[in-house]
Amino acid sequence: MTVKLKVESVFKLFNDTRKEGMALLRDGATKDEIFRSTGVTVGINDVSFEVNEGEIFVIMGLSGSGKSTLVRTLNGLIRPSSGKIFIAGEDVASCDMKRLRAIRRREITMVFQHFALFPHKTVVENVAYGLKVKGVGPTERRKAAIEALAKVGLDAYADSFPGQLSGGMQQRVGLARGLATDPAILLMDEPFGALDPLIRREMQDELIALQKELKKTIVFITHDLNEALLLGNRIAIMKDGAFVQVGTAQDIVSNPADDYVRAFVADIDRSRVFTASDIAQDADHIPLKESVLGALVVMDKAGVDVAHVVDQDGVLAGMVTREALTAVKPNTPVVEVMEPDAPSVTSEAYINEMYATAQNGVLMAVTDSDGKLVGSVEPTAIFGHLTPDTETATEAEEDDGKEDAGPPSDETETEPANIVDAQKEKSL
Amino acid sequence: MSPSDLLVIPFDGWVNAFVRGFLVPNFRPFFRAVQVPVNEVLQAFDGFFAWVPMLVVTLVFAFVAWRVVGRTMAIITVVGFVFIDMIQLWPETMTTLAMILTSVLFCTLIGIPAGILVAGSNMAWKVVRPILDIMQTVPSFVYLVPIVMLFGVGMAPGIIATIIFALPPIIRMTNLGIRNVREDLIEASEAFGATRTQTLIEVQLPLAMRTIMAGLNQTLMLAMSMVVIAALIGAGGLGLIVNTGLGRLNVGQATAGGVGIVILAIVLDRITQGLAEPGSGSKKPLLGSFKSLFRSQDIEAAAPDKAV
Known part of the structure; x- marks a missing residue:
């Protein structure tokens, strides 16, 4: 299997202008201790992982665990303090803006928690945004955008405005926007977190169905372990900026690495984990x-x-x-x-x-x-x-x-x- | 006993020395050059409004008011403009309109880019903000004198004084509008590989447009309020009517000029407010591009809270 995304010991510390936090972290201080003594916030603490082609890699953690920060380092929205992130042979953590933009246009897109659809653009214009930014001509990008919309079953709503659609439909548009440029990697930052439980279930099933057909490499962020277990080929559990355990759903449920994971696993729906x-x-x-x-x-x-x-x-x-x-x-x-x-x-x-x-x-x-x-x-x-x-x-x-x-x-x-x-x- | 017994600061003397001794001799050609574009634009507007028949102007304004605000405003516009014509102040009103439009045009040309600039940099905003505060609080009479010294008297200096007075709101509101665009929308734009300019044009400016239009409305109103003061240094139009009426204690003339200003102000205010707050009484947007303004309003109301 080809490795599509490789992350090597990434750290992200906020407010660490004098590198004090980094030094303390190396000495083994905890996130709380570092914040109390220096005011430095540890966002990501030595995270390494690889994501294979066609895999859904789920990063699961509670709010403040650093999962949203981590996913933003993957497409360079946040630059890590140290470490390497390889996408298509390029180190996203250190390359210049021009190269980073090229990678964002070609290799990696993102779906956002609150959809982040442009309210002043129609659905099809939203979906075509990545193509427009790339410089694709109007007719061609409209065609590609309609195709992407058809994948999520919303091609009939191409000329509506996002505000006229329901939450679930809006997130489908967000997903179509992510797919329209045909990227190798799709980042999904708690994409179903803002949806009603029923719609969330529906969207999860749809994502699974869509993934069977598209085989994208997906990094999926969630705070819901059931969702993680349902969607993830592999799951990373994150706490205080570090990975606590990485493994398949069955691994994590049957062999929790520590009490933190065990507490999570205690009340999950096992009937949806084991096959x-x-x-x-x-x-x-x-x-x-x-x-x-x-x-x-x-x-x-x-x-x-x-x-x-x-x-x-x-x-x-x-x-x-x-x-x-x-x-x-x-x-x-x-x-x-x-x-x-x-x-x-x-x-x-x-x-x-x-x-x-x-x-x-x-x-x-x-x-x-x-x-x-x-x-x-x-x-x-x-x-x-x-x-x-x-x-x-x-x-x-x-x-x-x-x-x-x-x-x-x-x-x-x-x-x-x-x-x-x-x-x-x-x-x- | 007071501090002035010990030390007297000749502040006025310093300012005199700075303006008369330094600015005027060294920079006069520069300031003369600055007013050339202002003059050109003003002449164009003035000539245009002098050439277009009164009825055509009235009908155009009424039509715009109808589309942007509503029927009542269209009727008020017609009645108001006819009244101005009947009290024989139409040419002066058109001169004032040309002056206002010139000032607002330059305010927009300077203010929107300046607002974009300060929205992008906290440092720039820290520098610009006190300057805007000074521009808005210093009484306009204070800078009339140096303006006359540097630019001379006439229409163009009057307009430059108006620009200085009316510029701050559009800078402030552009800054505010751009800073208020939701962070995740900017992230989304960047995540798809947009450059800063693309993000600005595709996302930030369209979404800030309503706030910017509100700033434009305020700028316009400030420019209206400068009409009479600018007339003191030779700008014509309705301000001159008021001033001469004042000088000759001719209450009737001064009032007539004042009424003309008020009518023009009401019409311009309502129309620009209609542009800034679409949906208030108007049934259809004036232009296709304003459709988007309607949408963004709906979305903001319907969008889920950012709270997790």
């Missing part, structure tokens, strides 16, 4: 051509009463229960007794999307995007993942050799072939 693949256990699967006898052998080995049936490509075909198998002759083909529509969820489905399927009370198959079986989830196992302190409990059950409760599996996707091997090893 089916996170909680799936190895599936016992029976080939389609197998006889009832063979199927019963597999089930006995695994010690289960329900199993999924797959075809020769590993694609889920249905499921069988011990009850159904014992009711027929041993040499009957499995195809005749299996139930073809087994309840299934995709491996990317979040827990909260699995509730409806779980309602059947039947073992759920977990399939990948090709429909291949990758694991299974007991409906009751879901509950184990909704509270933070169940991990020890499920681990204990794993030791008993029972898999029904389903331990939280770190491996996300396993091929059915490996599962069989694993099963065999276990039964031996």
Whole structure:
């Protein structure tokens, strides 16, 4: 993967004309101590990270944590006190204004918390602003702006003024403005923070959908951990100007780095963090051509009463229960007794999307995007993942050799072939 | 016993020496040159308003008043201008109008760039602000004498005195308007790679326009109030009518001149106020560009608070 944005030990201290603050910071003084003794505000304290192409990197922190300052150093709106920020081979932290403007016109744009739309310009003029500043001609930039507006579904409002639109629509215009110049990197500074909760949800889903298509490199700032966990491929938790923890949503929720992160994670909605693949256990699967006898052998080995049936490509075909198998002759083909529509969820489905399927009370198959079986989830196992302190409990059950409760599996996707091997090893 | 028994400062003598001994002999050609453009513009306006028939001027003003302010103001304009013509002061009124427009034009040309400059630099604003305070508080009679010494008497010196008196509000209001543009809008403009000039033209000036128009209105009103004083150093028009009426104790003439000034002031004030505060009674904007002024007003009302 290509690194699109590289930040190397960036510091930003405000009011530090005599470099006292920097010296104190090197000696290990805290933000509060430095402010009390010198009046210097520590905005960013030694932050380094890389953002890969097509990734949403979320920086999450409370107000005053320095996240807005940090995002503004990335496009040079605020110049850091020291450190390097590389975008397209150029160090944004130290280059002159002319080069910085060139980077802003070509590589990086920004979406603002309060939309920051120009009230005296129409929607399409707002969206075309980046192109106008670049020197793109009127017809061409209007065309590009309308295309960008179409992506967010607002092309019909091109000639309205921002003040005539609702908050959610205004932020879509802000997003379209950010996309119109087709930048490699999009900075989003709490873009949904000023929206109503319902609209915020809608916008988050839209951003996810849009990102699937556009694959932009996005740096997303938020103070809402649920939003961070929902959107971020990786998340950085920021406190007092420094990163406390960087990792995937699952990393942060399952292994908080310190008490600060743990306190945050305590009351988040876990059903929107963990996916089916996170909680799936190895599936016992029976080939389609197998006889009832063979199927019963597999089930006995695994010690289960329900199993999924797959075809020769590993694609889920249905499921069988011990009850159904014992009711027929041993040499009957499995195809005749299996139930073809087994309840299934995709491996990317979040827990909260699995509730409806779980309602059947039947073992759920977990399939990948090709429909291949990758694991299974007991409906009751879901509950184990909704509270933070169940991990020890499920681990204990794993030791008993029972898999029904389903331990939280770190491996996300396993091929059915490996599962069989694993099963065999276990039964031996 | 008082401090003056110990030391007397010959302040007036110093000023005399500075103006008569230094400014006048050394800089007279410079000051003469300064009034050339003022004279040119004034002649052009004066000639134009003398040439255009009274009815045409009245109709144009009435039309503008109707579009910008409303129907009532259009009627007041017509009645007022007809009254001025009937009391036989039309030519003087047009001369005064030409003087006012010249002063306001120069105030705009100087004031808006100056306002932009001081809005961009706190240092510049610290220097300019006391100068503006002095310009507004020193009684205009005080600088009439040096102006006469440097520029002589006549229309142009009168207009220069008017410019000095009427300049501060437009500088102040331009500064204020630009400084009040929301910070995130400027950030947005910069984030898309705009230069300072692009940000100024595309974002700051359009959004400051209403405040600048309010400054223009104040400048215009101050210029109106200088009409009579400027006439003391040879500027003509309605101010001269008032002054001569005063000199001859001719109450009627002085009043007639005064009424003419008041009518002109009301019309100009309402029209410029209408431009500064669109939406107050007018149904349609005068120009397409003023549409944007309507919008920005709506937006500010609807925009969410900056509080997080």
